[in-house]
Amino acid sequence: MNLILLGGPGAGKGTQAKKLIDKFQIPQISTGDILRAAVKEGTEMGRKAKEFMDAGKLVPDEVVIGIIKDRLAQADCKKGFILDGFPRTVPQAEALDKVLTSLSSKIDHVVSIDVDEEALVTRLTGRRTCKNAACGQMFHIKFTPPKKEGTCDKCGTELYQRDDDNEATVRNRLATYNQATAPLIGYYKVKGLVRPIAGVGSIDDIFNKIVGIVAGGHACACGR
Ligand code: AMP
Numbered sequence: 001m002n003l004i005l006l007g008g009p010g011a012g013k014g015t016q017a018k019k020l021i022d023k024f025q026i027p028q029i030s031t032g033d034i035l036r037a038a039v040k041e042g043t044e045m046g047r048k049a050k051e052f053m054d055a056g057k058l059v060p061d062e063v064v065i066g067i068i069k070d071r072l073a074q075a076d077c078k079k080g081f082i083l084d085g086f087p088r089t090v091p092q093a094e095a096l097d098k099v100l101t102s103l104s105s106k107i108d109h110v111v112s113i114d115v116d117e118e119a120l121v122t123r124l125t126g127r128r129t130c131k132n133a134a135c136g137q138m139f140h141i142k143f144t145p146p147k148k149e150g151t152c153d154k155c156g157t158e159l160y161q162r163d164d165d166n167e168a169t170v171r172n173r174l175a176t177y178n179q180a181t182a183p184l185i186g187y188y189k190v191k192g193l194v195r196p197i198a199g200v201g202s203i204d205d206i207f208n209k210i211v212g213i214v215a216g217g218h219a220c221a222c223g224r
Pocket of ligand 1: 009031032033035052053054056057058059060061064084085086087088092164173
């Protein structure tokens with residue numbers, strides 16, 4: 001099962017991907033996580049990417065396409081994968097099609113999680129993330145606060161606010177999404193792959209909707 005999770009920043013792609021990993025035992029591939037790890041390690045790619053990320057802009061296509069090419073060729077992707085935050089532009093989607101064709105594979109579902117823009121701003125500016133990359137659990141200071149302030153419930157590591165989760169950068173990320181990423185809905189609609197989901201309600205409700213669609217092979221676009 002090969003999935004793409006599509007949706008604005010803060011729509012819940014990462015949260016849902018983590019639950020889908022547990023349910024289906026397939027890896028999440030988050031270009032954002034891979035880039036943040038490169039920034040933390042101080043690699044050349046990380047240093048270049050940081051400028052774009054801090055400005056709420058997209059890292060150049062060739063960089064992220066290279067990352068995805070390498071990652072999809074790894075053995076753990078054979079059973080399936082969840083793409084979170086990739087593709088984000090039509091050229092990235094076209095490159096993905098080529099890579100998958102060369103691997104005799106294809107995308108099965110594009111789950112599009114729809115959330116109102118102002119709700120996204122509120123979600124992102126209050127978001128706190130676990131510093132332990134292997135955990136990566138996310139919290140919200142108002143909606144899903146950790147039991148102990150500043151500490152991850154799951155692994156006990158300190159929480160932090162991502163550099164790009166401040167309001168000015170969030171607004172830029174939303175503008176970038178509308179301009180560069182939203183056209184992907186049309187790209188995948190033509191291929192009959194889009195499964196829209198209202199990204200409001202509890203995390204479990206949204207998760208159950210996604211599972212209903214991908215596990216049940218539900219192919220219509222009603223969002224059920
Ligand atoms: P995310 O964690 O998915 O919100 O990504 C954080 C940031 O990483 C984005 O705002 C971009 O600067 C960069 N990024 C992640 N994925 C991509 C991608 N597929 N294409 C270009 N830039 C990306």
